[in-house]
Amino acid sequence: MKANSEGLELSVSILMDDLVSAKEIALALRTQDVLAHHYQSLDEFWVATNIQIPDLIIIDVTKMSQGSIQFRNHPKVIDGTLCYSFFSKDSTKILIQSTLGLKPYSYLHLDSSLAVQVSVLLNRKKKEIRLEKELTEMELRVQRLQSRSQRFITERSEAEEFKAQFDFVKNICSEIEISGAKQGFTYALVQTLEQWEVVDGYGIFELNQSGQKLISPDFSKKKFHPFPSLWLGQINLDGIELFAQDMAVQVANDLFDKAPKLIKILGGKDHPDILLFITFNPENMSNFPWTLFEFMLSSSFRQLKLSQEYPKQVSQMIPSWEALDQMDRIQKTGSDSSDVRIVSLSFIPVCEVIKKRPQNKFFWSAFYNEVFLQLTGRLQKSTKISVMGPWQILIFIHKEKVEVDFHALQAMIKNLHVWKYFEDDSQILSEEMMPLLKLIPASSAHYLSLFEKDFQEVLMNSEAKRMILNEQNSVKRMM
Numbered sequence: 001m002k003a004n005s006e007g008l009e010l011s012v013s014i015l016m017d018d019l020v021s022a023k024e025i026a027l028a029l030r031t032q033d034v035l036a037h038h039y040q041s042l043d044e045f046w047v048a049t050n051i052q053i054p055d056l057i058i059i060d061v062t063k064m065s066q067g068s069i070q071f072r073n074h075p076k077v078i079d080g081t082l083c084y085s086f087f088s089k090d091s092t093k094i095l096i097q098s099t100l101g102l103k104p105y106s107y108l109h110l111d112s113s114l115a116v117q118v119s120v121l122l123n124r125k126k127k128e129i130r131l132e133k134e135l136t137e138m139e140l141r142v143q144r145l146q147s148r149s150q151r152f153i154t155e156r157s158e159a160e161e162f163k164a165q166f167d168f169v170k171n172i173c174s175e176i177e178i179s180g181a182k183q184g185f186t187y188a189l190v191q192t193l194e195q196w197e198v199v200d201g202y203g204i205f206e207l208n209q210s211g212q213k214l215i216s217p218d219f220s221k222k223k224f225h226p227f228p229s230l231w232l233g234q235i236n237l238d239g240i241e242l243f244a245q246d247m248a249v250q251v252a253n254d255l256f257d258k259a260p261k262l263i264k265i266l267g268g269k270d271h272p273d274i275l276l277f278i279t280f281n282p283e284n285m286s287n288f289p290w291t292l293f294e295f296m297l298s299s300s301f302r303q304l305k306l307s308q309e310y311p312k313q314v315s316q317m318i319p320s321w322e323a324l325d326q327m328d329r330i331q332k333t334g335s336d337s338s339d340v341r342i343v344s345l346s347f348i349p350v351c352e353v354i355k356k357r358p359q360n361k362f363f364w365s366a367f368y369n370e371v372f373l374q375l376t377g378r379l380q381k382s383t384k385i386s387v388m389g390p391w392q393i394l395i396f397i398h399k400e401k402v403e404v405d406f407h408a409l410q411a412m413i414k415n416l417h418v419w420k421y422f423e424d425d426s427q428i429l430s431e432e433m434m435p436l437l438k439l440i441p442a443s444s445a446h447y448l449s450l451f452e453k454d455f456q457e458v459l460m461n462s463e464a465k466r467m468i469l470n471e472q473n474s475v476k477r478m479m
Contacts, residue, residue, distance in 0.1 A: 010126065012036040015045045016060030021089065021110055025058060028118035042066035049076055056125055057084045058108065061095040072102055085121060127268060131299070138292060142166060161287060169293050172196075173300040180304050182377035184370070186217050186274070187415050189297075194221050198284045201256060203227050205248045205275040209363040210423050211236045214248055214275075218417045225255055225277075229426060239271030252277040261290060266298040267305050274301070316376065316385050323386035323394050330442035338442065341402045345393040345409065346436040348454050350418055353433050361423040364390070374416065378408040392451065394440075409437055 012029055014036045016022050022038055029036050037054070039045040042063050049057070053076060064071045076082035086099050089110035096107070105125070108117050145162055172192055179188035186204065193202045203225035205214045212235050216227035230251065232244050240248070245264075252260050260277035267273040276297075318326070330338045354362045368390075375385060375393075383405055384396040397405045418433045419425045436454065440447055 010034055010056070010122065010129070011054040012122075013039060013045070013049075013054040013057045014059075015039045015042065015057060015063050016087065017062065018060060021060070021087065024110065024114055025087065025108075025118065028115040029122070031115065032119060032122045034122065042069050042071060046074060049074070049082065053082060055083060055129065056105065056121075057082065058087050059084055061086050061088045061092055061098065064095070064098045077102070083125070124268060135295070135299075138295065162289070165287070165289055166292065169289065169296055172293075173296045176297070177300045177303060180300070182374075183411075183415065184374065185301055185304050187219075189276070190217070190219050190221060190224060193278070194223055198280050199223060200279045200281065201225050201260075202279070203252060203255070203260070203277045205230075205240070205252075205277075206273065206420075207236055207240055208423070208425065209366050209421060210361070212423075213425075214240070214244060215420055215425060218419070227251055227255065236271070239266070239269035239273055240275060241271050245272070245275065248275050248277075263290070263294050263297065265294070265301050267301050272298075316379075316381070316383065318384050318386045318396075320386055320388050320394075323388070323396070324444040324447070326396065327442045327444045327447060339399055340396050340442075341399050342440050342442055343395040343397060343402075343406065343409065344436070344438055344440045344447075344450070345395060345413075346391065346438075346454055347393075348391050349436065350433045351391055353428055357422075357427060360427050363421045363423075367418070367421040370421075371416070374412045378412055379405050388451070392454075394447075406437075413437060 012034050014022050014025055016038075017040055026036050026038070036058075037048075039048065043066060045057075046069060059071065071077065074082065077084070080103070083105050085106045085108055086096065086104050087108045087110070088096055093109070106117075106121050108114065108121070142162065176185065176188045176192055179191060183191075186206070190202075190204070193199050201223050204217055205227055206217065207213070208215045208229075212232055214227075214230040214232065216229070218226070227248075228251065230244075230247055232247070236244055245262075249262060252262075256277070256279050258279055260279045263276040263278065264272035265274040265276060326340075327342065330340060330342075371393075372385075375395075379385075379395070380398070380401045382398050383401065386394040386396070388394055395405070395409070413435050416435065418435075419428055422428050440450060
């Protein structure tokens with residue numbers, strides 16, 4: 001245990017038999033001025049952590065059980081007070097499946113980047129400890145204010161007002177977390193602000209995928225103010241840096257009738273990931289705890305980001321070849337008597353735009369991570385998903401759930417802002433990239449024919465638009 005540069009003490013324990021790997025981790029920890037306590041047996045660790053809980057435990061996936069003792073049955077694991085990360089190497093990574101159902105802080109793997117993995121892990125934990133201390137200080141401040149206000153009870157108690165505001169902020173952030181897990185943080189935030197009566201208007205700036213541009217999400221809401229995109233001139237690797245924040249404030253001040261309140265939403269970096277601007281009637285919000293609101297919004301945002309880093313259950317996913325086999329089995333038994341209906345979610349329009357603009361980088365991973373986050377959040381757990389390359393996703397839905405899931409897919413498509421996953425979104429705003437959604441018959445041969453037909457229709461529509469545009473330009477020149 002050592003005091004780090006932030007004045008925090010971080011206690012770390014290692015549970016593993018492999019002394020070579022334990023030494024590698026200990027060396028990586030020592031570069032961060034942290035000395036770890038090493039356990040080789042699960043029962044020894046079990047007793048020790050019942051006496052004193054370390055800030056972080058790194059456990060080898062081979063130590064998930066020892067005789068009748070199961071790591072997952074440890075009281076501190078069950079009540080969520082133990083912070084643990086799982087370690088594996090190539091020969092033991094298959095045992096990661098034994099961790100399903102648990103909620104680890106992270107996963108470490110023995111390779112050349114182990115020191116970097118450990119450094120990132122410790123820095124993240126240090127930030128969380130610091131934020132927990134700040135939250136404790138904030139809670140103590142609330143308690144002091146409540147105690148002091150008891151002497152000044154009048155028609156309107158300051159303590160009761162603050163408590164009401166605290167509960168209000170807490171409820172708002174809880175709603176955003178719940179909705180954000182299914183629809184994304186930004187969309188959940190917009191939905192909440194739209195329904196907040198005291199808010200007159202609001203706008204949002206985020207970094208684009210390359211970190212070189214501030215962009216505003218594309219929403220058609222009554223109170224939402226869209227912002228123009230801002231090129232920053234340099235890459236922002238650690239959130240929206242101060243110079244970029246100043247640029248955003250200038251634009252927001254020009255677009256709103258009155259100076260907006262700036263809320264900085266942080267996701268674990270030194271600088272904010274999202275800048276939220278809000279206008280309101282000062283008379284209604286004179287004592288509103290904006291600092292607390294900013295802090296709890298950031299906490300909800302971080303919670304959602306962390307939840308997306310955990311290994312996802314893959315029970316809904318089926319390989320493409322199994323999907324084709326299943327279609328033929330349904331056809332053979334009779335589509336009408338089958339309990340399953342098949343929906344095609346086609347990204348062919350998006351792929352065609354990407355092909356036409358090879359110089360405009362498209363961030364594939366970020367886009368499909370968002371797609372699958374939305375799918376697994378919105379669809380029923382019984383619904384199966386199969387990826388047919390970057391072009392299409394087949395969705396097998398129980399016939400009793402078709403209406404519910406189909407509406408959920410339509411809502412997802414409506415709120416999927418494809419343009420923001422291009423490096424230069426201004427070049428493709430006029431392009432038609434809406435994903436296509438339709439029910440398809442159960443037949444692999446029929447599906448492959450439809451797949452080819454979808455490509456042809458997209459190309460024909462593109463050619464028709466080009467001819468119409470050329471004709472309009474010819475008419476303008478003649479005039």
